[in-house]
Amino acid sequence: MPTISIFDGIKISMFYREHRPAHFHAERGDEEAEVGIDPIMILEGKLSRTTRAKIFEWAAIHQAELRANWELARAGLPLHSIAPLD
Numbered sequence: 416m417p418t419i420s421i422f423d424g425i426k427i428s429m430f431y432r433e434h435r436p437a438h439f440h441a442e443r444g445d446e447e448a449e450v451g452i453d454p455i456m457i458l459e460g461k462l463s464r465t466t467r468a469k470i471f472e473w474a475a476i477h478q479a480e481l482r483a484n485w486e487l488a489r490a491g492l493p494l495h496s497i498a499p500l501d
């Protein structure tokens with residue numbers, strides 16, 4: 416599972432040829448969730464309020480890049496890194 420971004424101890428990854436809906440995986444310590452891209456929402460798992468807020472802010476800024484990476488992953492192509500949250 417390629418890591419596409421890391422910030423504030425949060426690792427953002429995507430699997431290749433993953434099931435729909437379009438999503439990414441977020442991990443921080445023992446927190447883990449599958450997060451939808453459009454709309455941005457928790458699909459599975461749990462995150463603290465602080466972690467969730469940071470991930471949602473980052474995803475909103477980079478939503479187009481996440482969609483593009485989703486299409487690359489579905490096609491089995493290399494993914495692009497996405498800038499961390501400032």
